[in-house]
Amino acid sequence: MTEAGQSPERAPERAAEGAAERDAAYMRLALEEARLAAEAGEVPVGAVVVAGGRVVARAGNRTIAANDPTAHAEMEALRAAATALGNYRLTEAWLYVTIEPCAMCAGAIIQARIARLVYGADDAKGGAVRSCFRVLDHPRLNHRVEVTPGVLGEECGAMLKDFFAARR
Ligand code: ZN
Numbered sequence: 001m002t003e004a005g006q007s008p009e010r011a012p013e014r015a016a017e018g019a020a021e022r023d024a025a026y027m028r029l030a031l032e033e034a035r036l037a038a039e040a041g042e043v044p045v046g047a048v049v050v051a052g053g054r055v056v057a058r059a060g061n062r063t064i065a066a067n068d069p070t071a072h073a074e075m076e077a078l079r080a081a082a083t084a085l086g087n088y089r090l091t092e093a094w095l096y097v098t099i100e101p102c103a104m105c106a107g108a109i110i111q112a113r114i115a116r117l118v119y120g121a122d123d124a125k126g127g128a129v130r131s132c133f134r135v136l137d138h139p140r141l142n143h144r145v146e147v148t149p150g151v152l153g154e155e156c157g158a159m160l161k162d163f164f165a166a167r168r
Helices: 008-039 073-085 103-111 153-167
Strands: 046-051 054-060 094-099 116-121 146-148
Touching: 008 046, 008 054, 008 073, 008 094, 008 116, 008 153, 046 073, 054 073, 073 094, 073 103, 094 153, 116 153
Parallel strands: 094 116, 116 146
Antiparallel strands: 046 054, 046 094
């Protein structure tokens, strides 16, 4: 027991709970971006970049509005984060995104040297982290990205499902 009366073996557990709460809080911001994208008629995917414990960029999909096939939420957020930080390397940054990134975005994550990727739902039809391809953990890559999948996964997946269901 420490002098504060806390059991030391409980500390890692509490830290894990704190980390999970923090991840969920940032994912809710990404979900908010996804919601805004849906309202604009875009596929509802949202992303947030966190560096030094603060949000440096947040964005939703805007491929239709921008007439740009590369304007995925992750790409938009990475660009905005790099501009905000004045650096094309985001080595300290964490990227939160509602859906498992595609091959293009996984490539951009490596180019940006993102330290950690947190995502919501798996994308069985194009996910490039573990569903269709495993872009981030190819043995030839020098850069390693820490990945945490499944954060608010049901909510993130449901938003996408509802969107496509409503369009049918
Ligand atoms: Zn993408």
